[in-house]
Amino acid sequence: MSTELPPRPVIGILHPGAMGASIGSALKGRAGAVIWADAGRSQATAKRAELADLVAVPDLASLARRSDVIVSICPPHAARDVAEQIAAAVDGREQRPLVVEANAVSPDTVAGIGALLGPEHVVDGAVIGPPAWEKGRTVLWLAGRHADVIAELFAGTPFDARVLGSELGTASALKACFALQSKALPAIWLALDEAARSFGVDAELRGELARTGVDYPAALGAVTAVAGTKGWRWVGEMEQAADAFAAIGLPDGFSRAAAEMYLRSGPPPTTGA
Numbered sequence: 001m002s003t004e005l006p007p008r009p010v011i012g013i014l015h016p017g018a019m020g021a022s023i024g025s026a027l028k029g030r031a032g033a034v035i036w037a038d039a040g041r042s043q044a045t046a047k048r049a050e051l052a053d054l055v056a057v058p059d060l061a062s063l064a065r066r067s068d069v070i071v072s073i074c075p076p077h078a079a080r081d082v083a084e085q086i087a088a089a090v091d092g093r094e095q096r097p098l099v100v101e102a103n104a105v106s107p108d109t110v111a112g113i114g115a116l117l118g119p120e121h122v123v124d125g126a127v128i129g130p131p132a133w134e135k136g137r138t139v140l141w142l143a144g145r146h147a148d149v150i151a152e153l154f155a156g157t158p159f160d161a162r163v164l165g166s167e168l169g170t171a172s173a174l175k176a177c178f179a180l181q182s183k184a185l186p187a188i189w190l191a192l193d194e195a196a197r198s199f200g201v202d203a204e205l206r207g208e209l210a211r212t213g214v215d216y217p218a219a220l221g222a223v224t225a226v227a228g229t230k231g232w233r234w235v236g237e238m239e240q241a242a243d244a245f246a247a248i249g250l251p252d253g254f255s256r257a258a259a260e261m262y263l264r265s266g267p268p269p270t271t272g273a
Contacts, residue, residue: 003098003120003146004149005068005069005098005149005153006032006068008031008032009030009031009032009068009069009153010031010032010033010034010035010067010069011030011031011033011034011035011067011069011070012034012035012036012037012057012063012066012069012070012097013034013035013036013054013070013071013073014036014037014060014070014071014072014073014074015036015041015073015074016036016045016048016049016052016054017048017073017074018048019073019127019131020036020048020071020073020074021048021049021052021054021131022131022132022133023073023132024036024054025053025054026132026157026158026159027153027157029156029157030154033055034052034053034054034055035054035055035056035057035063035066035067036049036054036056036057036063037057037058037059037060037062037063038056038057038059039058039059039060060082060085060086061085061088063089064086064089064097065089065093067097068095068097068098069097069098069100069150070086070098070099070100071100071102071125072086072099072100072101072102072103073102073103073127075103075236076103076104076105076233076236076237076239076240077239078236079101079103079105079109079113080109080113083099083101083113083116083117084116086117087116087117090117096117096118097121098122098123098146098149098150099113099117099121099122099123100122100123100125100150101122101123101125101172102126102140104126104172104176104179104236104237104240104241105172105240106240106241106244106247107168107172107173107176107244107247108244108247109172109240109243110122110124110168110169110171110172111169119144119168120145120146122144122168123144123146123147123149123150124142124143124144124147124168124169124170124171124172125141125142125150125171126140126141126172126174126175127139127140127141127159127175128174128175128178132157132158132159134158135158135160137158138158138159138160139159139160140154140159140161140162141162141164141171141174142161142163143163143165143166143168143171144167144168145166147163147164147165147166148163151163172244173244176240176241176244179237179238179241179255180245180254180255183234183238183241183262184238184241184255186223187238187257187258187261189216189219189220189224190220190223190224190261190264190265191257192205193220194264227261227262227265227266228265228266231262231263231265232262232263232265232266234258234259234262235259235263236259238255238256238258238262239255239256239259241255242254
């Protein structure tokens, strides 16, 4: 099934963190305007939006009313709340925007957002890779009735948009599976390091791992370097991944334990990201 967008659609980004700013920048060439809502956002967010040449509007409600396409890319725990704000803002609007639910959430969360906004108005999105400022590193997986429309919007951008099918939740399911190895497995290094230090055997553990060919400092350093700044975002992602596994009858403890380890790594920022 297909739908039409204006030749130069207005695209709203909620919100321009590192990934959101790269998405907004990527879509500037395809859009009449790429806008973002600056109410309650941090100075760092405003700076990213400025560097990406995005246009500020007062708040989320203004953005939702003006946009033909809305990309929701926020911390996973906020995804439902953002969707509810969008729903309130577009209530009564004859032409509803397409909402790309690009957060790292469970298939059930996407299905709930589809029920809230109308499944025909939601595209399930999963970004695998870093913020895309150049081609060849990042894939945007899409699912939903109008996934093809969003894939076409991203054609020629640094994001390699690929359509999984028409069923909401399949893109998020793929992301949840990928996250088990990209974020849950690395959290084991945080746990074993904390345990070894608590037991007073960290030096001996390092020696044993080195003896068996494991580069412990490199493995621990890689996850520690990002956990201190991004770990707070990964808590919600790991909980959502755990919900996805639990829903199909698989053990969910891997991701829940990872969420707990990332929660220990540092608090979230005190202002909007």
